[in-house]
Amino acid sequence: MPLITVGVNHKTAPVAIRERVAFAPEKMIEALSSLISAKKANEAVIVSTCNRTELYCSVEDLEKSDDVVEWLSEYHGLDVADLAQYCYTHRDDDSVRHVMRVASGLDSLILGEPQILGQVKSAYAVSQEGNCLGPELESLFQRSFSVAKRVRTDTAIGENPVSIAFAAVSLAQRIFADIRNSTALLIGAGQTIELVARHLKENGIKRIIVANRTLARAETLANELHAEAIMLGDIGDYLSQADIVISSTASQLPIIGKGMVERATAKRRHSPMLLIDIAVPRDIEPEVEDVKDAYLYTVDDLHSVIEENVRARQDAAKAAEQMIEEGVDAYRRVVESRKVSDLIVAFRQSADDIKNTELEKALKGLEMGQTPEQVINKLAHGLMNKLIHAPTRYLRDAGADADQDALTIASNVLGIYEEKDN
Secondary structure: OOEEEEEEEOOOOOHHHHOOOOOOHHHHHHHHHHHHHOOOOOEEEEEEOOOEEEEEEEOOOOOHHHHHHHHHHHHOOOOHHHHHOOOEEEEOHHHHHHHHHHHOOOOOOOOOOOHHHHHHHHHHHHHHHOOOOOHHHHHHHHHHHHHHHHHHHHOHHHOOOOOHHHHHHHHHHHHOOOHHHOEEEEEOOOHHHHHHHHHHHHOOOOEEEEEEOOHHHHHHHHHHHOOEEEEHHHHHHHHHHOOEEEEOOOOOOOOEOHHHHHHHHHHOOOOOEEEEEOOOOOOEOHHHHHOOOEEEEEHHHHHHHHHHHHHHHHHHHHHHHHHHHHHHHHHHHHHHHHHHHHHHHHHHHHHHHHHHHHHHHHHHHHHOOOOHHHHHHHHHHHHHHHHHHHHHHHHHHHHHOOOHHHHHHHHHHHOOOOOOOO
């Protein structure tokens, strides 16, 4: 079945759009089931991160891509025309190539960042759990994981590791000449915040406060890094102590508002505060930009921070792109061989049916008193006539049409080669 990819990412849509089409983790299986039950796709995997929302689908025909865009807009309550201007669509080999590039980190905001492979694997596992995965996407994603592993192993794309977390800390180091006397408030306790915390710790930050909806999870991370743990509800009491605020949660609503930041900066006597919001949907209200002495950055603002890292990885990316092309070719061969396998199965079934029919006739002949020699002769003659009937008709038609290519192919298939005069 044809494959399509429909989505938006950091290249095509601003964060204001991306956050509106993001899927909450707890709603993912429900969304996948909705997509398939609406007959927009036969199989589906949805990847939803701060930088992209993409739907990978196996469909009846390639025109279904418009239906998928329509479903995406309806599911999130958006006007389809408004959303369509930010969407891109990939079909068949282009879709295969795109999935492999995404899994390998070649389509990421930070070229070669490693987290995306884990996120794609998680999306695949969720689809599997929701019974929304079939043979087409199963094969595609297994091949993509294999290619991504090869890219990371055989190229320098993973050297000098960088990530959104790394970029956020790099930005903080540029704003504050020396972060060793600074306090950081980290909101969330997922993988990205954990990486941020480790980068900050490695750079000698004085104090880290971890805020999370679940205190136990915050305490787990805080204990590992000799930090402090608080609940999300306590952020207002601690915000004024933070020089650096970095937030990355799965909240569907903002956690920090303009008024909260205004009160915090007043307590700080207008000492500068850096806020970096790397969540989609956003954790910090955009209006915080208007607060004096508060400097708000989103994931989109990190582009300039990571440009140097991108240049350093471009040579490795060229080698990786070649591996992607090899992966696309390998996947295509698997798909084509699967078609041939179906043909072989059908051919063997046809031959088996002929065998059973002729064998039944032979057994009846024995029951009627025919000699074994007569039965065997009739069996052999019947099998020969029926097995060569279709090829003989094909050869006659090709000969009548003077189709030499068809005759050559038929002779190769049948294992019959004309002797040439010396």
